[in-house]
Amino acid sequence: MITYKQVGRDRLGQYDSIPMRVEIKSYLKIEKLNRGLGGFSFVETPIEPHVKDFRTDHETSMAKDAERFDISNWAFFIAYDGEKPVGGAAVASRTKEVNLLRGRDDLALLWDIRVDDDYKGRGIGQGLFDLAVGWSRSNGLKQMQIECQNNNVPACRFYYKQGAVLTAVDEYAYYDEPEYRHEVRFIWTLDL
Numbered sequence: 001m002i003t004y005k006q007v008g009r010d011r012l013g014q015y016d017s018i019p020m021r022v023e024i025k026s027y028l029k030i031e032k033l034n035r036g037l038g039g040f041s042f043v044e045t046p047i048e049p050h051v052k053d054f055r056t057d058h059e060t061s062m063a064k065d066a067e068r069f070d071i072s073n074w075a076f077f078i079a080y081d082g083e084k085p086v087g088g089a090a091v092a093s094r095t096k097e098v099n100l101l102r103g104r105d106d107l108a109l110l111w112d113i114r115v116d117d118d119y120k121g122r123g124i125g126q127g128l129f130d131l132a133v134g135w136s137r138s139n140g141l142k143q144m145q146i147e148c149q150n151n152n153v154p155a156c157r158f159y160y161k162q163g164a165v166l167t168a169v170d171e172y173a174y175y176d177e178p179e180y181r182h183e184v185r186f187i188w189t190l191d192l
Helices: 009-016 062-068 124-138 153-161
Strands: 002-007 021-032 040-053 075-081 084-093 107-115 143-149 165-170 185-191
Touching (some): 009 084
Antiparallel strands (some): 021 040, 075 084
16 A cells, blocks of 8 residues: 655655656657747657666755755655655755745745656556645645656656646756757646
């Protein structure tokens, strides 16, 4: 049976033990209509399947993030199968050093959400997302922003299903990282 717990800094090592991999089979190709003035069209385009591992590729670590930022206004959730951590979600708020929060006191940022590969498709991501949204609402936050990339089509579909709106497309967000220049940053916004 899967159980969910809000956890503190002392459990971030457990949080980091949860894999954060995405199987990439396609990407959302952006077609600009009238050079962007007519809007955008997104075409799902198949590519050679591969796995993107955020923990190793991007050296993602919640424990390291907790050292870099004041996390006193953050929330961390872990999904457990018995004692085994199988999913996690983190929400950032009211942290001046986090640029995506833009200094707003009413904005939450879904900093991270992950589910162990062996547990995907069981509703764990939904449970974690619901906890993140509930925490954000209970803390007086009015919107949640979510960052993902155009090659994480499952995440895009998930956020769309949650009612989030694609509010920003940044083709050059990762320009300084040559191996990720081809990725486009999407910002989704969910009114709470």
